[in-house]
Amino acid sequence: MRTPKIPKPTIRRLAIYYRCLTKLKDNGVDKTSSKEMADLLGIKASQVRKDLSYFGEFGKRGVGYNVDKLSFKLKEILGLKKNWNVAIVGAGNLGSAIANYAGLEKNGFKIVSAFDVDEKKVGQMIVPGVTIQKIDDIEERIKNNNIEIAILTVPVNAAQEVTDKLINCGIKGILNFTPTSIYAPEDIEVEDVDFVISLKSLTFEIASSKNDL
Amino acid sequence: MRTPKIPKPTIRRLAIYYRCLTKLKDNGVDKTSSKEMADLLGIKASQVRKDLSYFGEFGKRGVGYNVDKLSFKLKEILGLKKNWNVAIVGAGNLGSAIANYAGLEKNGFKIVSAFDVDEKKVGQMIVPGVTIQKIDDIEERIKNNNIEIAILTVPVNAAQEVTDKLINCGIKGILNFTPTSIYAPEDIEVEDVDFVISLKSLTFEIASSKNDL
Numbered sequence: 001m002r003t004p005k006i007p008k009p010t011i012r013r014l015a016i017y018y019r020c021l022t023k024l025k026d027n028g029v030d031k032t033s034s035k036e037m038a039d040l041l042g043i044k045a046s047q048v049r050k051d052l053s054y055f056g057e058f059g060k061r062g063v064g065y066n067v068d069k070l071s072f073k074l075k076e077i078l079g080l081k082k083n084w085n086v087a088i089v090g091a092g093n094l095g096s097a098i099a100n101y102a103g104l105e106k107n108g109f110k111i112v113s114a115f116d117v118d119e120k121k122v123g124q125m126i127v128p129g130v131t132i133q134k135i136d137d138i139e140e141r142i143k144n145n146n147i148e149i150a151i152l153t154v155p156v157n158a159a160q161e162v163t164d165k166l167i168n169c170g171i172k173g174i175l176n177f178t179p180t181s182i183y184a185p186e187d188i189e190v191e192d193v194d195f196v197i198s199l200k201s202l203t204f205e206i207a208s209s210k211n212d213l
Numbered sequence: 214m215r216t217p218k219i220p221k222p223t224i225r226r227l228a229i230y231y232r233c234l235t236k237l238k239d240n241g242v243d244k245t246s247s248k249e250m251a252d253l254l255g256i257k258a259s260q261v262r263k264d265l266s267y268f269g270e271f272g273k274r275g276v277g278y279n280v281d282k283l284s285f286k287l288k289e290i291l292g293l294k295k296n297w298n299v300a301i302v303g304a305g306n307l308g309s310a311i312a313n314y315a316g317l318e319k320n321g322f323k324i325v326s327a328f329d330v331d332e333k334k335v336g337q338m339i340v341p342g343v344t345i346q347k348i349d350d351i352e353e354r355i356k357n358n359n360i361e362i363a364i365l366t367v368p369v370n371a372a373q374e375v376t377d378k379l380i381n382c383g384i385k386g387i388l389n390f391t392p393t394s395i396y397a398p399e400d401i402e403v404e405d406v407d408f409v410i411s412l413k414s415l416t417f418e419i420a421s422s423k424n425d426l
Contacts, residue, residue, distance in 0.1 A: 015413035041394050078413045079420025097310035103392050103409045173415040179316050181254050189418040191411045196316045198404045200228035200291045202362060202386040205402040207292025
């Protein structure tokens with residue numbers, strides 16, 4: 001049975017709760033509460049309770065949550081009980097920096113392939129043990145290496161063409177770093193990470209708080 | 214007068230509409246509609262109209278929007294009529310890749326300073342004309358260079374300490390790439406860009422659609 005439609009911001013917060021619980025666990029904390037987690041994250045306790053309520057009852061009123069159990073449950077909900085094979089598509093500065101980001105492997109995301117159009121990059125190592133391959137070979141390699149997630153860091157003008165190839169070879173999800181909308185069928189998940197949009201969201205807030213003076 | 218409280222997802226979409234209008238303009242398109250924009254972005258036309266309605270009446274029913282005018286208005290709303298001086302705080306792989314991202318300058322964000330703790334990096338050029346400086350000098354340099362936005366790409370364990378320094382020297386906004394929550398007073402805007410959280414949001418969707426089978 002599919003979980004009822006969960007709002008996107010709730011899903012992101014679940015991942016943030018999971019990160020928060022992992023930190024509590026590392027600090028030897030056994031029990032927590034919606035209030036404690038909310039305070040750590042700068043949000044409201046009622047928000048934490050509402051988000052978790054989509055998935056059933058976790059804590060006991062007045063007793064709170066068992067950190068281990070809730071953490072395990074969130075890990076399961078977020079699909080993190082397995083490791084995920086990831087491909088970097090576009091091995092420029094940003095693609096390389098992401099591939100080498102320590103947080104990926106730690107969280108169960110393993111870079112197993114990288115692709116680029118630039119002949120000079122092909123054959124170079126992007127992370128230990130993974131050499132950059134020609135993008136022409138992408139369909140075959142994605143299929144043969146059980147890669148379910150692609151991180152898209154190609155230039156804008158190549159974004160849709162590469163996306164179409166990824167769709168053809170059965171990718172399940174795309175993390176889109178290109179500053180453009182990409183189109184994929186409904187059964188392929190797309191998450192956009194556009195930090196220029198985030199910067200503009202920041203300047204909106206700064207500009208509108210200035211108008212407040 | 215301060216604009217009424219606008220939901221965060223609306224603000225992000227305004228930035229996306231602005232990007233979409235810029236593209237239409239580049240393609241020589243004069244007029245558009247909520248339907249056309251929505252189709253280009255894979256959302257609903259009613260969403261576009263609702264988001265824009267926070268800021269008044271833009272289009273005429275049945276006639277649509279003048280691309281130039283709406284684009285200009287959104288540019289103003291998003292605080293993009295001026296350029297913004299930006300500092301990169303933490304000049305590792307990710308910080309360097311972001312500093313060199315072509316989309317920044319094109320969108321009015323100018324990297325004018327970069328800081329790191331690593332003595333070996335100090336003095337190196339991060340982008341043409343900008344050398345990496347000691348993080349000890351950050352407060353003075355931020356003040357003297359009229360820097361309003363900091364992009365935070367330091368390790369997690371340094372995140373809050375550096376944030377506190379940035380607050381002290383009068384930064385207006387922080388784009389937080391560190392995988393942790395940072396605390397700042399209400400008048401300092403913080404936007405988180407955590408792509409591991411985005412990946413987990415992706416694996417949630419993939420895992421829950423599998424359960425659907």
